Amino acid sequence: MTSTQTAGPHRRPVRRKSGYRGLLYIAPAMALVLVFFVLPVLFTVWMSLHKWPLLGQPTWSGLQNYTRMFSDIRFLQALTFTAKYTFFVTIAIFAVAFPLALFVERHRPFISFYRTAIFLPVVVGLASASLLWVWLANVDSGLFGPLLQRLGLTSGKVNLLATFDAAFLTVIAMVVWKIAGFTMIILVTGLQAIPTELTEAARIDGAGRWQRFRYLTLPLMRRTIALALILSVTGSILAFDQFYIMTSGGPQNRMISVVYYIFNQSFVSFNLGYGAALSIALLAILVAISVVQLWLLRVGDERP
Amino acid sequence: MTTKADMRLRRQRWAAVRYHGIGLGAAFFFLAPFVITFLSSFRPNAEAGLPPLPPWPTTGVSFDAYRALDTFGSGIWRHMLNSFVVSTGTVFLTVVVSLLAGYGFSRYRFPLKNVMFVLIIATLMIPFQSILTPLFIILARLGLNNSLFGLTLVYVTLQLPFSVFMMRNAFDAVPKEIEEAARIDGARDLKLLVRVLLPLVMPGVATVAIFAFLNAWNEFFAALVLLSSNDNYTLPVLMTAVRAGRLGAINWGAVQAGVAVMVVPCLFVFLLLQRYYMRGLMAGAVK
Numbered sequence: 001m002t003s004t005q006t007a008g009p010h011r012r013p014v015r016r017k018s019g020y021r022g023l024l025y026i027a028p029a030m031a032l033v034l035v036f037f038v039l040p041v042l043f044t045v046w047m048s049l050h051k052w053p054l055l056g057q058p059t060w061s062g063l064q065n066y067t068r069m070f071s072d073i074r075f076l077q078a079l080t081f082t083a084k085y086t087f088f089v090t091i092a093i094f095a096v097a098f099p100l101a102l103f104v105e106r107h108r109p110f111i112s113f114y115r116t117a118i119f120l121p122v123v124v125g126l127a128s129a130s131l132l133w134v135w136l137a138n139v140d141s142g143l144f145g146p147l148l149q150r151l152g153l154t155s156g157k158v159n160l161l162a163t164f165d166a167a168f169l170t171v172i173a174m175v176v177w178k179i180a181g182f183t184m185i186i187l188v189t190g191l192q193a194i195p196t197e198l199t200e201a202a203r204i205d206g207a208g209r210w211q212r213f214r215y216l217t218l219p220l221m222r223r224t225i226a227l228a229l230i231l232s233v234t235g236s237i238l239a240f241d242q243f244y245i246m247t248s249g250g251p252q253n254r255m256i257s258v259v260y261y262i263f264n265q266s267f268v269s270f271n272l273g274y275g276a277a278l279s280i281a282l283l284a285i286l287v288a289i290s291v292v293q294l295w296l297l298r299v300g301d302e303r304p
Numbered sequence: 305m306t307t308k309a310d311m312r313l314r315r316q317r318w319a320a321v322r323y324h325g326i327g328l329g330a331a332f333f334f335l336a337p338f339v340i341t342f343l344s345s346f347r348p349n350a351e352a353g354l355p356p357l358p359p360w361p362t363t364g365v366s367f368d369a370y371r372a373l374d375t376f377g378s379g380i381w382r383h384m385l386n387s388f389v390v391s392t393g394t395v396f397l398t399v400v401v402s403l404l405a406g407y408g409f410s411r412y413r414f415p416l417k418n419v420m421f422v423l424i425i426a427t428l429m430i431p432f433q434s435i436l437t438p439l440f441i442i443l444a445r446l447g448l449n450n451s452l453f454g455l456t457l458v459y460v461t462l463q464l465p466f467s468v469f470m471m472r473n474a475f476d477a478v479p480k481e482i483e484e485a486a487r488i489d490g491a492r493d494l495k496l497l498v499r500v501l502l503p504l505v506m507p508g509v510a511t512v513a514i515f516a517f518l519n520a521w522n523e524f525f526a527a528l529v530l531l532s533s534n535d536n537y538t539l540p541v542l543m544t545a546v547r548a549g550r551l552g553a554i555n556w557g558a559v560q561a562g563v564a565v566m567v568v569p570c571l572f573v574f575l576l577l578q579r580y581y582m583r584g585l586m587a588g589a590v591k
Contacts, residue, residue: 019412019413019414019415020414021412021414022408022409022411022412022413022414022417023408023412023414024408025404025405025407025408025412026404026405026408026409026420028400028401028404028405029401029402029404029405029424029464029468030405030420030423030424032401032457032460032461032464033423033424033427033461033464035442035446035461036439036442036457036458036461037427037430037435037461038423039438039442040435040438040439040442041430041435041438043435043438043441043442044434044435044437044438047437047438047441100330103326103327103330108323110324110327111327113327113331114327114330114331116575116578117330117331117334117335118330118331118334120334120335120338120571120574121334121337121338123518123570123571123573123574123581124522124566124567124570124571125521125522125523125524125540125566125570126522126524127522127524127540127543127566128522128540128543128563128566128567128570131543131547131559131562131563131566132337132338132341132563132567133337134547134559135341135556135559135560135563136337136340138554138556140353140355140556141352141353141354141355141356141556142355142356143340143355143356143357143359145355146355146357147357150357177333177334177337181334182585185582185585189586234431238431238433240433240525241524241525244528244544245524245543245544245547259433259525262433262434262437263525263529266436266437266440267437267440267529272437272441275437276437276438279433279434279435279437280434282431282433282434283430283431283434286431287429290429
């Protein structure tokens with residue numbers, strides 16, 4: 001039963017009596033993945049080729065669901081809105097997270113307190129964070145309205161969720177508050193991987209703070225920045241909770257994200273087949289973006 | 305009069321003031337929403353409709369907001385229990401399933417092993433948001449629609465890529481000699497796994513458990529879609545009813561209380577087990 005080979009520290013896993021015993025150990029995991037992941041993915045493709053109502057028989061419709069989305073103005077609006085949101089929220093998150101990462105990178109008194117405080121919103125749910133900010137931003141008993149008034153920035157009551165621009169800014173502010181700590185920690189690991197000798201050498205050579213940042217820190221951080229960027233972009237494209245909870249689609253339904261639109265089509269209008277086709281489109285977009293980002297990362301790598 | 309040393313001391317002091325000024329400012333921005341909500345949730349009904357300036361109760365501490373929260377859905381205890389059952393169920397199943405799978409992937413060779421590992425990791429590439437519609441139908445066919453158990457199974461599946469990866473690495477780090485020795489002493493299979501190896505991979509288990517708990521406790525979209533009866537709502541889904549308001553009037557006190565109920569367990573778990581959470585974050589991000 002036991003192996004007769006001498007034990008070395010880097011030995012490959014030994015083949016035991018039954019090579020298939022390992023399958024028993026991974027069987028539960030595989031069963032879950034097959035039933036709740038592989039099957040649904042395949043099923044999504046199948047459904048997308050049908051007219052599929054909640055009740056009644058699904059009927060084959062070929063690529064009709066796919067051609068439909070190109071003339072679906074509300075879908076195209078959702079797409080544009082999601083792109084716009086992803087663009088602005090990613091910039092906002094980096095604008096806050098990068099300075100914070102530089103701030104908390106080194107060990108200084110009370111740094112772990114500051115770090116933890118900034119990170120705390122990351123561990124609460126997006127739904128909780130959205131609810132919290134809906135209250136802070138609401139017109140009657142919120143905090144921001146009276147605060148802005150006291151600071152003399154507005155006169156009279158302001159409803160931050162009533163106009164598109166104000167609601168958009170409020171949602172972005174919430175997401176930055178919730179996510180910046182996460183991006184910050186990722187950037188900190190990148191910063192800490194930079195050898196201190198390099199920065200010391202640059203300092204001795206007379207490079208100023210900005211020069212060191214521009215010509216040393218930024219290039220060496222490229223992989224980390226790319227990782228944080230990919231996580232932020234893919235996360236934003238899938239945004240749903242904040243729009244559903246904070247603005248219920250926003251003023252004049254202008255804040256419907258792609259996932260929100262899929263939700264509406266599938267579970268409000270019960271066009272399950274069309275919802276599935278939209279899901280495939282979303283997947284294609286995500287894959288395309290990941291490929292482009294990975295490619296950009298590799299192209300950059302060729303420059304030393 | 306002022307010496308060089310004096311100047312340097314002054315400059316250092318100014319740097320310290322600036323440093324702590326920025327630190328406290330940032331800490332305030334990120335902590336204030338929690339503190340304000342938590343304090344406000346103890347204001348009496350009469351104050352709940354007023355702006356939170358100041359946020360603490362001015363006419364005595366009261367539990368009005370929590371009582372108001374209890375009038376929504378099937379009562380707050382019921383929904384807390386739902387969330388608790390789903391989260392602990394997810395933690396338990398995720399730990400068991402990923403422990404077994406991690407062990408299998410780390411110590412055994414069998415056909416298609418790499419294909420299956422990649423398949424589990426690939427779950428990360430396809431967001432669950434895009435397969436909710438078929439999941440809804442598959443769960444219905446399995447008789448698991450609108451069930452907390454069905455939702456738990458979905459959450460466990462979502463946790464698997466990270467957890468299996470984590471556990472496989474944990475087992476890879478355990479020296480083979482320990483296992484060989486235990487085998488010679490007669491420990492085998494599950495007994496070996498539970499008695500000998502489990503204590504050695506405990507840090508990995510803790511990491512997997514924290515992530516499973518936080519993700520299941522906080523998840524909103526799948527719960528919204530897959531749960532259809534009031535009785536089964538988890539906290540985030542219940543809160544959509546509170547947020548929507550009755551007859552157009554929103555009880556903001558109840559919203560504050562609900563946020564407090566949802567947020568406090570997360571903060572507690574995180575602050576208690578920060579070390580493991582951070583380790584998991586690094587492993588997850590670098591991968």
